[in-house]
Amino acid sequence: MKTRAAVAVAAHQPLEFEQLELDEPRIDEVRVRLVASGVCHTDAAVRDGVMPTLLPAVLGHEGAGIVEAVGAGVDSVAPGDHVVLSANSCGRCAQCLSGRLAYCEDLFGRNFAAQRSDGSRAFTGSEGAVGSNFFGQSSFAHITNVAARSIVKIDSDVDLTLVAPLGCGMQTGAGAVLNELRPPPGSSIAVLGTGAVGTAALLAARLTGATTIVAVDVVDSRLELAAELGAxxxxxxxxxxxxxxxxxxxNGRGLDYVLDTTGKPSVLRSAVDSLGIRGTAALVGSSPEGTEAHFEIGESLNKGWTFKTIIQGGSVPQVFIPALIALWKQGRFPFDTIIHHYPFDDINEAFADAARGTVIKPVIVY
Known part of the structure; x- marks a missing residue:
């Protein structure tokens, strides 16, 4: 069948719209008609060649839509179900079997290779095969075939144009705090960067009872919003x-926790130097391969501090995303305040606005 998609064709080039042929969903796939898709920094990084995904490819990994068909081996959803799309995983490695899906041993292959595990691709364009299955979904298309392990079923009364970003950025920020760092009541935490991931982390920190929540950014308007949301x-x-x-x-005590969403070594170093005794610094911001950060290990040895990296908020999407939706319904996780909608035809404008910092979370509506 035909589907209209925005295709990443070359590094640093705008996405190009094309009518593609979509094949039939495999035994472990679900055909989804997209209603919305978030635009994430990772999409921009892949489009610009920072990450080694083979182009041309249909990117997009924060999709939300309605199931149209399911493969013969799928019984978790049925046609008509409303779903949020998240990261893919193999389900067979030691990490997956231990419930740590975000750290799947085939993380790259299942999410960044832009093809199925057997090397096939779901899309065909005028010049041949086009990369698919990005994060198991490739959501920058009206209709796409999605890996069943990327599917999160949600209630049909939930606005799909709002919850799409929960598939990656929001669960990354919130999960880093709630699943991995887990600040106890009365603790202190600084969040470096108040984009979508950082804002979600701030909202999550407020849920923990942390009493010092510091928002760090270079854009005053974002800091003003952070203060309104609980910093x-x-x-x-x-x-x-x-x-x-x-x-x-x-007051000179140092921070209990630091969460860096920027991926900038100089910023991370300053934050780590600001940790208190037994403090923890965590990195969720992506950087080009080979990026290094340098830490002081003489005097700071006495602090017993910890550094860790976090992927996808350390979450199980099928458990964590419905939990975030429940918190949102209760008014305790108001992530919708940072969303700005764009028609699908304006997807390149959405990327540009996000890069300029004029919009925190662009969401494409089909």
């Missing part, structure tokens, strides 16, 4: 010295 302190790191201000905010 107890805001800090523009372009106009203030990050380490000095964090020391002041914590």
């Amino acid at each position: 107890t302190h805001t800090l523009n790191s372009r106009s203030h010295d990050l380490q000095t201000e964090l020391a002041r905010i914590t």
Whole structure:
């Protein structure tokens, strides 16, 4: 069947619209008609060649839509079900079998290779095969075939144009706090970068009972919104010295937790130096392969601090995404405040606005 898609054709080039041929869903796939898809920094990174995904390919990995058909081996959803799409995993490795799907041993193959595990692709264009199955979904298409392990069934009364970003960015930020860091009541946490991931982390930190929640960014409007959403302190790191201000905010005690969404070594280093005794720094921001960060290990040895990396919020999407939706329904996780909708035809404008920082979370509506 035919499907209209936005195709990444070459590094640093706008996505191009094309009518593609979509094959039949495999035994372990679900055909989904997209209603909406978030635009994520990872999509931009892959489009621009920062990550080694073979182009041309249909990107998009924060889809939400309605099931049209299911493969013969799928019994978790049925036609007509409303679904959010998330990351893919193999389900067979030691990490998956231990419930750590985000750390699947075939993480790259299942999410970034833009093809099925057997090497086939679901899309065919005028010049041949086009990459598919990006994060198991390739949601920048009206209709797509999705890996069953990327499917999260949700209630039909939920607005799909709002919950699409829960598939990646929102669960990454919120999950990093709620699943991995787990700050106890009364603790302190700084979130570096208040884009979609960072804002979700701030909202999650408010749920934990942390009493010092510091939002760090270089855009004042984002910091103003962070304060409205629950940050107890805001800090523009372009106009203030990050380490000095964090020391002041914590009265010299240092932070219990730092979550870096920027992936910038210099920012991460300043934050790590601001940790208190037994503090933890976590990285969720992506960087080009080979990026290194340098830490002081002399005096800081006495702190007993921890550094860790976190993927996908360490979550099981089929469990965590419905939990976030339940919190949102209760008014306790108001992630919808940062969403800006765009028609599918304006997808390149959505990418540009996100890069400029004028929009926190672009969502494409089909």
